[in-house]
Amino acid sequence: MTPTFSPILLLSLLLLLLSPLSSPIGIPDASRESQSSAVPNFAKAEAQKLIRGFNLRPKQDINTGPGAAAESPVGGPMLVEKPLRLPVLGDAGNSIQDLGHHAGYYRLPDTKDARMFYFFFESRKNKSSDPVVIWLTGGPGCSSELALFYENGPFHIAKNLSLLWNDFGWDQASNLIYVDQPTGTGFSYSSSENDTRHDETGVSNDLYNFLQGFFKLHPQYAKNDFYITGESYAGHYIPALAARVNQGNKANEGIHINLKGFAMGNGLTDPIIQYKAYPDFALAMKLINQSDYTSIVTELVPSCEQASTICGDDGGDSCANAFQTCNSIFNEILDITGGINYYDIRKQCVGQLCYDFSNMENLLNQQKVRDALGVGDIDFVSCSSTVYEAMLTDWMRNLEIGIPALLEDGIKMLVYAGEYDLICNWLGNFKWVNAMAWSGQKDFVAAPNVSFVVDGAEKGLMKSHGPLTFLKVHDAGHMVPMDQPKAALEMLRRWTQGKLAVTQSKVRIVPL
Template identity: 45%
Template sequence: MNKFILLLAVLGLAFCSQNPLFLNETYTTGLVNIGKASDIFYWHFVSRSDAQKDPLVFWLTGGPGCSSELALFTENGPFSVNDDLSLKYNPYSWNNNANLVFVDQPVGTGFSKAGMGELVKNEEEVGEDFYQFVLGFLEQNPQYKGRPLFVTGESYAGHYIPAIGAELVRQANKDINLQGLAIGNGWVTPEVQQPAYGEYAHKNKLINDLQYYAIVKPAYSVCESLIAIKAPLFLIELSCDIGYKTIVGLGKPKFNVYDIRKPCIGALCYNMTNVDNFLAREDVKTALGVSGREWQECSYAVHQELQHDENVNLANDVAFVLQNNVKVLVYSGDQDFACNYIGGLAWTNKMKWSGQADFQKAQFSDYIVEGKSAGEIKGTGNFNFLKVYQAGHMVPMDQPQVALHMINSFISQN
């Protein structure tokens, strides 16, 4: 009987693999059961440096409902996809000095499965599911129990990460050693980030003075007020859309909303066809342990279930984790419109916490990488805001060397 129990325990563990298909990068994949009929898929890459000692870093893509494999192949993962569907090594992957895990969450995202009625509807449910995911991940990968852990991501993960961080702090599980949260171009406090669309567009000459003062600024003033009083969603969308569509246009955007220097190509303003085709290959899905599943860039169903979550303010959760000695980095590429740095700076300044006054008074200083100014940073205590120069919404895509320097500095225990 004891041998049988031991066998079952061993079968539940994830064993590292190397596969020429994935350029012999050392990895594991897995599915963690959530609820009655749902699961969350992950793809874990061991550190290229010291896998036994380096911290554990989770990455979450936003949406809501978009797969973290998008970032894996186009931003900070070990490789990208060539036109012939082979892979290209990425020297700036975030697993250079960390054990890196790309997570398809919430349930129903990417390769993950959502059971009937189990799609999440708010950030409390996101946090609860992710806590269960971490427990399952650690059971499958017990070498990481107690290891310094960081949760990172971008865009709508500005909602996910604070909620997840707060839940992990509340649970106070000795196996989960949460050390920090990093939010890239995140959607955290809509009440102040919505009006920043107008200010950013005007500053970057995406609209003229007449459009800004006559249409956009008044529309966003109403939008801000409606969010503040928690007005019905349709009223908020009506007022906010007046400003947004004046800037971006009707139908196809006038510019790439994630990088104002570029045109918008494809549903996500980037051509992800190579990633789509690679993850549709049967040999790839077999190697990942997801045969019979269909991957999608973003799930409309997940997005729709969270529509009433979009205008919720998550800054209180950021403040909560800060007060519990978890460090937080907020970083923003300066060429992003969608979750721009003006809105990012606005919400970080407005957030109420014990260090608010000191943070507001803090001055920016140059952020130096390889002897050059790559951005500007300000902060106090365990909270910092970094603006990255010449980067859009996906900072690791546009400034991979700077992004790697940033994350390595953040996760360093020195």
């Protein structure tokens, strides 16, 4: 889900709040005042398109918890977790009582009233030795339950709202955590606007604090390898959290987290490069013709580059302007293509409906499920338009900048992308990975393209050098674990076991 969309999810699933824009010398400027009101309105509209495109109907724009007028008590334990006993149909080889399924709330420090909700599923195979994997869904502002129930969680939702075992859930190869974040997303809440996050510093600090609380409650997992994963706008969250964990480890802060790697699926990481790649991908996939391409490249791309450069230099409101300016490239392509599903260009959206994830809301609104989760009367905000808007000035920031230092420390990175996604397409991701300056850059660029083979069939093409691997997944859109569940599970298993980059039977000396 970037994870991580314009009329969208990414850009699976993603966006932001900003303060009013002002003239740099304090003199009123009519055009800037017009932009000041237009940009947040544009962001709000984008968030609503994202929500409607998934057939979701959250009752609130942001989760305020038990009530905006009544803050939760500050005292008590930082983390409250309970065993999860939800009936699941079918035979998973274990009874539900034998499996460690948990749900809980973590009271975030350094906040007025924030509570972070999470699911934790112990490995179905070998919980003592399998890695701990955290999954972050994008939006920004979309609940990780989207991935839990529709992509790589232990179970799926049947039409009658029963739970069915997912044979390819990532708990087959890991101890798996799903977190609702940033605050206000899913079941995570705060009664205070001061706890709403606007940048990766706030997001990564909250997640780092949560992990400290999690491993304090579950010290038996602190020695396991730890991996950060996610999708779409999580292309921002993930490298920020990886850097924060690495920083905490080096400074001997709290519990040492055994970080081994991070993986981003169809993510938004380096917006400047990725926005410029839109017309290249659209032309290659025959979504636009040559004249369309020339028009976009000459008329829209230069202004996006200029606005992005200013954003990189100044931050703040200039990044909100860059978001709207650069999004014109994506929206121009959508105007040309009509009702195409920008998460999977093989499909069409019906009106604004691209996917139907409404059963997630229906399930989580059942009283027996809410009782099992321990959430009481707290609303489930599947995707928060307020959180989306609050992250507006974060959208165009380049998160690639902190990755080389992680690679130099030997922390592995996997960038994977379904080949039919438009919003966070494989080409844009491949371009920023290729352009990233690090000690292994030349060797990575020169590395051959290797077939990713599952059950004797090629499921993708990849290239690797040292700690870096890029994988283009065949026959998949934005949500790879949903479209190619078996291949996605095998990707995770091999990657965490250090076997993904091992050369397989076929080497393809062809372009990705």
